[in-house]
Amino acid sequence: MSAALEMPVLVLNRYWQPVHTCSARRAVHLLCLGHAQVVQVEGEEKFSTHDLCSWAGYSKDMPGGEMIHSVRLALGVPKIIVLAIYDRLPRLEVKFTRRNVFLRDGFTCQYCTNVLPETKLNLDHVIPRDKGGKTTWENIVTSCVKCNTRKSNKLPHEANMHPAGKPYAPRWRPLYGLRENGLGDESWEHFLHHEKKAALKSA
Template identity: 60%
Template sequence: MKLLCLGHAQVVEAEGEAKYQTHDLGSWLETSANQVESMADHVIRTVSHAMRVPKVIVLAIYDKLPSKEVKFSRHNVFLRDHHTCQYCRQVFSEGDLNLDHVVPRDKGGPTRWDNIVTSCFDCNNRKANKLPHEVNMFPKTPPRAPLWRPLFGFRRKGGIDDSWESFL
């Protein structure tokens, strides 16, 4: 809404005979005013106006592309490894997982993408602070920094709104 009010975005009509027509804030207010009463759940109301919640917007301007670098975090390591222990290959919930240094810190292993894998508590305890070849425990997939955003393409339960299908 902020981008629409500032003129940095336009609403794209997602359905009906005017499909793909774009609107600025003023024309969206006019267009959606006729349909507000039948859509009680999907309406933004102010003191003097009511309009449909935009489902699809297009940016009119932007100043930079988002960074392709993925932030190193516990959650993102779990997403990279698909919540799978890299030693026993079982899938666990996030609360039952740990991060393991492939080359232990006390042997010079850094805490970064290419030395951290997801492990379950049992495998992490069994490996302890040993090198992989010392305990014959090698990660299923060699650790590396992902080249994607972890949540890009992630589909929640229940799918996505139908109005997005033609844009994805």
């Protein structure tokens, strides 16, 4: 059950534009508060929305998928939720955060190239801070704990560890990279594809 609660969920604003991702735990919490509805992603009523009660009813006959069980309810893990009030438009500039670096790199260690859960990932300064490296998009990469420990405060050539890709500041929100790296759910494609095309046109 704990694994199901940490599954990623695509979050749409009330205009149905993707704004970020959250855990299934957070998505269900928003659903219980009435701050969001679940977007159905299969069947004849694809893209219809559900509040907590209707989602609980739909979950009983939901074809496949992970389930979250509580004392009173069994809920299917949502793949997409739409917020009831939040109406901000997606930004093209990307805020520098730990999670956004992970999203940019597809939750992939840039040294051993293993795809890992967020709890097993860390951030690494390619040029260590004690050697003048800054905490910026261009000097930070995703690394697993093992590789981070191995590299320590060495320069890439000193540790013989070079990032798989050159770190960069994303030109649009990094959740687009999830599907390109085979992460997230294929049902997200409908929303991410159209938003990325719009971002490219305005770039």
